[in-house]
Amino acid sequence: MGHSKKKAVVLLSGGLDSATVLGIAVRQGFSCYALTVNYGQRHRVELAAAARVAGHFQVAQHQEINLNLRQFGGSALTADIQVPTGRTQEEMQGGIPITYVPARNTVFLSLALAWAETLGAFDIFAGMNAIDYSGYPDCRPQFIEAFKTLANLATKAGVEGAGNFHIHTPLIRLSKKEIVLLGQEVGVDFSLTHSCYNPGPGKEACGECDSCKLRLAGFEQAGLADPVPYLRGPA
């Protein structure tokens, strides 16, 4: 009898992090509305992963929305710029990576807010992480705080006093190792997820991009095997 549960909108990319966030929201008893943005990312195989993960957690509804951020360009994920490979975690920490998509998290949270307002939901879950992606400006806690302030001014709720938006970012201070362990705890089926920026012809993860490197290190440190297929193993 799920209709008395509180609703939440969960941003779901299909990766390890957002799958873990969805698992957390489900465990916390929310009726989950999963939102996936097809923004023209080069790793579109993650869209299929999002659908699999949403099915696994039996969400109330899963919507995929099209928004072609390629029109704006400016990122290795949405333009014809090569994704960097073979970088160490130290190298990844230096400055804002070329895989940063301009204002992506602002756009994604805005879309989640639009759907939440329609649903009458006041809880939005997202997988931002300030540790592994310290170079991304829109993964920082102060950005999330500013978005919460904005959400409560931007909507009917802010005028009519119907409620207060909460932006849940349960992974924001966790290491990838801790995310893997938490994902396991909340029932994520890792084999359904996809993290690679630059998948191979058979949709295998490359094992060499920043996202693969972080994921593989996280599994290794957690003492678990990553069940997704790789073209190459960890360095």
Add this chain to the structure above:
Amino acid sequence: MGHSKKKAVVLLSGGLDSATVLGIAVRQGFSCYALTVNYGQRHRVELAAAARVAGHFQVAQHQEINLNLRQFGGSALTADIQVPTGRTQEEMQGGIPITYVPARNTVFLSLALAWAETLGAFDIFAGMNAIDYSGYPDCRPQFIEAFKTLANLATKAGVEGAGNFHIHTPLIRLSKKEIVLLGQEVGVDFSLTHSCYNPGPGKEACGECDSCKLRLAGFEQAGLADPVPYLRGPA
């Protein structure tokens, strides 16, 4: 030799207000990048108006981006809900109108921010108005302030100190009469614009929806004739 001008992204719906904002940005010497969102609005004829207005002001670039907010519903502008007609300006002031689109301005400003960051622009122009649309939460000055704070945290600029975003809303405290007069001053060709929520079969403005009523009253108070065709005249 426009390449040394400062760039600005201007949200352009094709209506009277955003056309006036574009005229203001051009007059202020910005190289203008006009952004129009095809969000599934029922009055799609405004998209053609946006292209005409962009052409009239010879913008550096005009992009139309598709984002189907109908997937979320919740508004008379994006769902099969009837647009109210024949309301007085006093009636329009009572509460949030059914034509409010959940979180629309948050989404639109986020998209403008994404493009601005790619262009290296720090100026965003938008036509929000807190007088005629006092019922819309995302037309209030405190919302714009909160978005500015967010923009400067959300982007590379906020991390690298490259600049500060400014959100220009030059109409926010003007009456429709003042907007009409300002539009005339900055060279808007009103015949190219479209404001009606519920246009007729020949794309004529209905003359009865809130948007038509406000526009007609603005022209009347300004002592000017509105050159666009109407199905019915002012009440």
